[in-house]
Amino acid sequence: MRMSVLEKTLVNRSGHTRKVAARAMNLLNRIDHPAGSRYLDVGCGVGAAAREISTTSQLHVTGVDVDPKQIHAAQVAGESSNLHFQVMDATRLEFGDGEFDIVASSMATHHIPNWERAISEMARVLRRGGYLIYSDFAFWPWLARIARRIIRFVGFPTSNALDSLAADAGLVKVYQSAVAGKTEAIWIKQ
DSSP states (O other), X not given: OOOOHHXXXXXXXXXXXXXXXXXXXXXXXXXXXXXTOEEEEETOTTSHHHHHHHHHHOOEEEEEESOHHHHXXXXXXXXXXXXXXEEOOTTSOOSOTTOEEEEEEESOGGGOTXXXXXXXXXXXXXXXXXXXXXXXXXXXXXXXXXXXXXXXXXXXXXXXXXXXXXHHTTEEEEEEEEETTEEEEEEEEO
């Protein structure tokens, strides 16, 4: 699902994009990430977090988003030898199995009706020993069930479903924080 014009206006403000980048760096700094590692930002929007990570961590960063306008804005803001952006659907990532050392997604899965497929794709393109870094809303299971029947064009991730998907993909949780309806988690692929 693409964001509405109002949503884009809110999330693309410079103050918000700085917070997104800071949150991404905070989570990245919780894991070992040697220079030259391959990092995939799924649902990168205008690329603020991807740009910050590529410049401060010396990682090879690829940002993907389903919205061509968001990717265009990211490209206009600048690509480099270690930073690239592509239009891509998170439920059909066009990368090989195990291609990335780190896969991250921040506040994107609730925009994806088939968010479970997106998580499975993120795990698929993650190499063994690599990290999946996740941040988004986590809904109560009962609320997610009801909301899915009423609003079919967005996703309703739950902590239980995330844990189940991660376990099925061979991911082991190494960090989690849940505050005010948002969850942050880091898994390592076994």
